[in-house]
Amino acid sequence: MDASTAHSGTVVICNIAYMGSDSNPFEVTSAQLFDYDSYEKIQPTIIIDNIEAAPGESTTALVMVNNISNLGSGDIIVTYNTSVVHVIDVTAGDGNALIVQASNIDNTAGSVGITAWDESESHTGDVVFAHVTFHAVGEYPDSTTLAISSSELIDYTSYDIIGHSVANGTFSIIDKEPPVITAAIATLDVILNDNGRPRVPGTNVTVLNATVLDSESGVVNVTIDLSPIGGSDDQIMERIAGTDVWTVATTATDGINLTHELVVTATDGADNTNTSVIGLTVLLRGDVVRDGELNSADSLYIAKYLVGKEPMPSLLVGDMSPAEGDGRITSADALYLAKYLVGNEAAP
Known part of the structure; x- marks a missing residue:
């Protein structure tokens, strides 16, 4: 125990050193855990994930039995709204997991029953009960509770029913389409x-x-x-x-x-x-030759245009004087630019 603080997540209870030929001499067959504040015994809990998917997509929820000791087998029924989601598969997990023996998917009634056990060994701690794959059949923003409506857990050794609580999940249809x-x-x-x-x-x-x-x-x-x-x-x-x-x-x-x-x-x-x-x-206003600069080439071009030696430059760029424009390109525009180049006017 630790009287100074509570612990959550994966917690080390103790370390045991063993010397011998048997590579796996220990098995945890019983355990009791107590809440730090209430002193109440921590009950096992069957939990199903909160999951989400876009319309037409599938995703898998993990069904877990947490804080369990000496688990041998179990049965659960999960119910859901069939206008939102369907179940398409049930499989066993890996590692500390029971083996799914049978499942009954009913997408008319909106339920999936799952039976799982492991005849070879008991399971303690956080145990994977099953993986359930759901397919979104509704539209955004539909959602439904994934309700564990019936459940039973059996002790591996005594065959007694193990008391437990349940934590329902939610399936939500999300928007994954961009604007x-x-x-x-x-x-x-x-x-x-x-x-x-x-x-x-x-x-x-x-x-x-x-x-x-x-x-x-x-x-x-x-x-x-x-x-x-x-x-x-x-x-x-x-x-x-x-x-x-x-x-x-x-x-x-x-x-x-x-x-x-x-x-x-x-x-x-x-x-x-x-x-x-x-x-x-x-x-750039005044850059009639479009070289990215204001220089004498621009005023020269206007002068040549005025005597008929160049085509008319862009009125948008060349109409500099007066400041608000007069709808023409005249010697006033060339003069303004020339005065700017010697520092006698502001940039056009």
Whole structure:
């Protein structure tokens, strides 16, 4: 015993040293365990696992007899809701386990009877009674109690009935299907970089939308990684009321002159996730030759365009003056850029 503290789990009672030719001279034929607080004798307990599976999937529950001494045989009946789950197999366990001798599966009534014993030796401690395989026939979020409705345990030596308690389990059907992301788009899909200077209204802002569906546990969260364009790597998108569309508006301060695939992540009520991408191109205002820099080549190109020696550059990129744009490309735009290059104006 240990008067100073209680013990749980696998506990060493004592160590016994044996010297002799017999490799297995000892057998535990009787044992009594007492609760540390109540001083009551700890009764054996038949326990069946809590288990879960997705619709159409199968999983196996372990039926255990815990805290038992000198167990020889037993019979149990487990009942369940057949609209949720069916039993498809019963097998014996390994190690400290009885041997399943017979089983009766009735998926109409919702019961499985199991008889198990071991004629060769008794079993003490935590003993595997059987493995029961269940198949989910219902839908999320169906569940049913796995009720040990009848049970009897027999002592190996005396053939007496062993008193015990039971602990029922639960079979739950879970959602393992991720959300479906459709129509992930940017409006606009090409924008100007944002540097604090005014732009033609709307040219530096995009609205990112994603339609997300989940018919089982429902969509609870949608985020997008805006770090490539200078935003949060876990930006929350808001659901548009009455729709399945999740949205966020953003500008771009980084990732200029690049086309990005911004990753959308959707999470449902069962913590399943799915991802998609939204394409977005960020242009540098004033970079009419599209080399990723603002330099004299850009102002020269505008000058040559104005005298008919080059095609018209992009109005989105080239309309710099006034700050809000005037819908034209003129010498004012070239002049503004030239003054910026010598430090007399802010970046366009």
